[in-house]
Amino acid sequence: MKIAVIGAGVAGSYLGGMLYKRGHEITIFESNKKEMHWPVCAWGASRHMLEYFSNKAGLNFNNYIFHVGRRLRMGLPNQKEEFLDLDGLVTYNKKQWESDLLAGITVEYGINCDKKTFPRDKYDYILDCTGFHRRFLPKPEEDFVIPAYEYLVENIQDINEFHVIGYKGARGYFWYFPLSKGTGFMGAGDIDRKYYGVKEFLETHPDARIIKKIGRPIRLSPPKLMEPFHDDNIIGVGESIGTVFPMLGEGIIPSLLSCEIFLQVLDENKNKKVKFDHKQYREKILKKFNYYYDVYRIIRLKMDGKLSTVKHFNLLLSMYKNMKKDEKRFGFEIDFEKMRRLVNAL
Ligand SMILES: Cc1cc2nc3c(=O)[nH]c(=O)nc-3n(C[C@H](O)[C@H](O)[C@H](O)COP(=O)(O)OP(=O)(O)OC[C@H]3O[C@@H](n4cnc5c(N)ncnc54)[C@H](O)[C@@H]3O)c2cc1C
Secondary structure (H helix, E strand, C coil), rough: CCCEEEEECHHHHHHHHHHCCCCCCCEEEEEHHHCCCCCCCCCCCEHHHHHHHCCCCCCCCHHHEECCCEEEEECCCCCEEEEEEEEEEEECCCHHHHHHCCCCEEEEEECCCCCCCCCHHHHHHEEECCCHCCCCCCCCCCCCCCCCEEEEEECCCCCCCEEECCCHHHCEEEEEEEEECEEEEEEECCCCCCCCCCCHHHHHCCCCCEEEEEECCCCCCCHHHHHCCCEEEEEEEEEHHCCCCCCEEEEEHHHHHHHHHHHHHHCCCCCCCCCHHHHHHHHHHHHCCCCHHHHHHHHHHHHHHCCCCCCCHHHHHHHHHHHHHHHHHHCCCCHHHHHHHHHHHH
């Protein structure tokens, strides 16, 4: 089939690469110019999952790892600290990984595609992998995004572990994710745009050198609120259909999971008359990301000051059970007591 992939982020690169391997005629369109293209992200994710996806794509994930986390330090609004044991949370060279997935594929950089002018009839399918932009799909039921930005910094000598600070009311958080040799991403997502921690970090690290400042909002609305997932021959994959874990604003692995569902549906129907079964895709996406809606509700209730650990115990339990089931996918320990303490402290 002839397929246009719009957006060379994690979803577009992985899906483009995997479809190309299956023999499809793929063109990827990316709005950034090649030399300016940069994955806006703190490049942290679970090694277990990235190994899994790398193997499928024929890459060796060991070649991309920057930092293997052991313990995450979390500052809380009550001046307390909590520590999470890490099991697989790493930072990796996301730019290189995505670029390697695209080997051999035609990528048209510097083209900001627009649904109205895009030659839709020339392709069997157009995949909206534009992430937060969702440029090719209709408006969803409820779109909720959190503003975020970060610096790529170097010359940081005293922190070599993951560090986050949770904001009161779960209205955002600050992060420092180490890369290698004293470099790291430092930034924050904050609904109130105050970005506590960023200025303080630079004040306490006068030798820090800023290499880059980047940012964009992160979508927290889960797939349940982001329908439709398709419009005629356009299909959404990744953050464009809300596959971000709302508690953490973590979207790399969920984007890849949605790619996997897309490929499964395509493969299962390859000998049937129907080219792509939208109904099956919709059902599988909603099932896989079903509990993201509970997590989203927890966040929204907390932000509105309405979360009660007694009244909303079932929501919390659902989040815990689903995360526990998938502990390796997150790369850190999932402990109910710690989770309850964190939710209470925020
Ligand atoms: C500051 C920040 C830090 C983050 N840190 C982490 C983290 O550490 N770990 C984690 O798991 N998640 C993180 N996330 C979330 C994660 O990066 C995203 O959820 C994930 O990248 C989404 O993947 P995607 O492929 O769907 O979209 P994206 O990766 O956003 O890719 C979309 C691509 O489409 C292109 N595009 C957009 N519009 C058009 C158009 N009209 N025409 C052509 N191209 C277009 C964009 O330029 C971009 O390259 C972070 C997000 C932000 C903003």
